[in-house]
Amino acid sequence: MTEGKPFNIDLGRLKSREKDRSPQALEKVDRAGEELGFIGRDAQKRRGRRPSPRTGQVHAKVMPEVSEEIANEAKRRGVQQGVIIEEAWALYKDKSGN
């Protein structure tokens, strides 16, 4: 049997049976499975916005027009105000040679 094809397959004899794939049939299958402990185990998608990694805070009071400009720029770019402050800090560090 190890030489050549081990056996001949007559593809014409291999038929698929008709299967009920309706939502009602699937519900019956799910219910039958659940009774025997075959339950849904797919990872559930997380709902809502993911928590921000920005957990640090600064306590800065600035002039009203600066506050408004930061808020407008953040809104325009669709980012948190903290991103603007992080970028400003990066520029400051760069300018200071840090």
Place this chain on the structure above:
Amino acid sequence: MPTVVIASPKGGAGKSTTAILLGTELAHAGANVVMLDCDPNRSLTLWADRGPLPDRMRVLSNVTESEIVKTIKQYDTDGQIVIVDLEGVASRLVSRAISQADLVITPMRATTLDATIGIRALQLIAEEEEALDRKIPHAVVFTMTKAIRSKQHSGISSSLAAQGVDLIDPPLMERSAFSALFEFGGNLRNMPAQGNMNGAIDNAAQFAQAVYKRLAGEV
């Protein structure tokens, strides 16, 4: 063309090895085979990535609970055999796949623990048959068997046969060539020799032939 589902809620029963041996032997014999990897451990995908896939074979990875029915429907067409390798847990994915099967094969090591847990797949099939009012052909294959049959193996075998369970003969023996599939990929015929290759190939081919006979309605 038929859909063959390899199912057992017991991990380590030999589901992926059974799926690969069946798929590669049927492809070698001339069938087009689509393998669905539904196991989060991605055993089939790891095997497929190890070496070139045999001719006439495709492997689809990461098929989930919500996709399994429509994926089987998509590939359950004329000209190809679908083989579904499931995860080793009791899950809704398993029950949905079984509902779409033309034959369910439950691999089982010849131990009391494997038999006890594996039997849950047979119970599920019986429940689904009743729920769907359709016969779902199924069979058990013993895996990792030794040349000399243990008393435990004989006892479990007799017990299942007495309950009318269809036992596939030959069982799949414990062979280094079978486990080496995950090292080299491909099929038994193109891998470097591992132990008794002729014995391994004969075992796999006769197993695939026994499955084919069931699919063709000869058993």
